[in-house]
Amino acid sequence: AGLSVTALAEGASTTVTVSSDTAKIRTAISSFVTEYNAVQSLIDTQTASSTDANGKVTAGLLAGERDADEIARKLRGIANVVVSSLTGSVKSLADLGISSNGNDNKLEIAGTKLDAAISGSLPALQTIFTDSEKGVGTQLDKYLESMVGDEGSLIKKQDNLTKAAAKIDTDIADLERIVQANRDAMILSFVAMEKAQASMNQQLTYLQRIGGQT
Numbered sequence: 448a449g450l451s452v453t454a455l456a457e458g459a460s461t462t463v464t465v466s467s468d469t470a471k472i473r474t475a476i477s478s479f480v481t482e483y484n485a486v487q488s489l490i491d492t493q494t495a496s497s498t499d500a501n502g503k504v505t506a507g508l509l510a511g512e513r514d515a516d517e518i519a520r521k522l523r524g525i526a527n528v529v530v531s532s533l534t535g536s537v538k539s540l541a542d543l544g545i546s547s548n549g550n551d552n553k554l555e556i557a558g559t560k561l562d563a564a565i566s567g568s569l570p571a572l573q574t575i576f577t578d579s580e581k582g583v584g585t586q587l588d589k590y591l592e593s594m595v596g597d598e599g600s601l602i603k604k605q606d607n608l609t610k611a612a613a614k615i616d617t618d619i620a621d622l623e624r625i626v627q628a629n630r631d632a633m634i635l636s637f638v639a640m641e642k643a644q645a646s647m648n649q650q651l652t653y654l655q656r657i658g659g660q661t
Contacts, residue, residue, distance in 0.1 A: 469565050472572075476561065480545060480554050483522065487552040490519045514601065519552050521590060526554060530574055530581040537564055537571040540583060 493509040494516065509515040526547075529539045536542065544560025547553075564572050576584040594601045 469562075472565050472569075473561065476543075476545070477556065480556055483526065484553040487519060487522065490515050491551060494519075514604070518594070522587075523547075523552055525583055525586045525590065528581055528583060528586065530578050532578060532581070533571050533574055535568065535571055537568040537575070539575065543572060543575065 490509070493507045494512065496504055496506045496510050498504050526540055526545075531538070540546065540554070543564045544557035545554055546557070548555040574582065576582050579585060591599075593599055596602070
């Protein structure tokens with residue numbers, strides 16, 4: 448809220464006016480929608496696949512990744528939540544003029560509707576974002592903590608993938624050592640066979656020479 452104090456003169460009456468800083472509230476909500484859309488846009492881009500003129504298909508890094516689709520779906524659900532504890536006509540983001548753009552997972556703001564809610568339904572607006580059970584901000588905090596907090600599922604998955612990648616590197620290094628050892632052993636065997644063959648050829652030549660003398 449903004450606080451305005453007007454002092455007319457010493458001993459005279461003082462007027463104190465307390466009002467909401469509607470511009471900052473609107474900016475904060477617009478920033479929220481922008482960040483939400485940025486996340487959904489990133490998911491859409493990374494999960495999409497494209498086909499060029501030659502028919503070659505290029506898949507996004509997260510194409511077919513269920514976690515990415517689940518995150519997009521969960522964020523959509525949170526954006527559409529209705530705070531049932533509110534009794535008026537403003538109970539959700541849609542009632543604030545924030546709803547799907549109808550084309551993808553991103554949101555858009557109906558400016559007039561949002562301005563009306565800020566000026567006439569500010570307590571309800573605050574509750575929509577901060578209600579301890581259904582609040583959009585509250586649910587987002589809980590969901591993000593469950594995904595990317597210290598014990599978040601994505602953090603654990605990343606740790607598991609890192610360990611798996613390290614194991615693959617170790618297995619490859621072990622296989623390379625085995626292949627090299629087998630190669631070295633085969634070379635030694637081949638050299639030994641060549642020496643044995645050379646020795647046998649010498650013996651055969653010697654025997655043939657002796658046989659020719661008798």
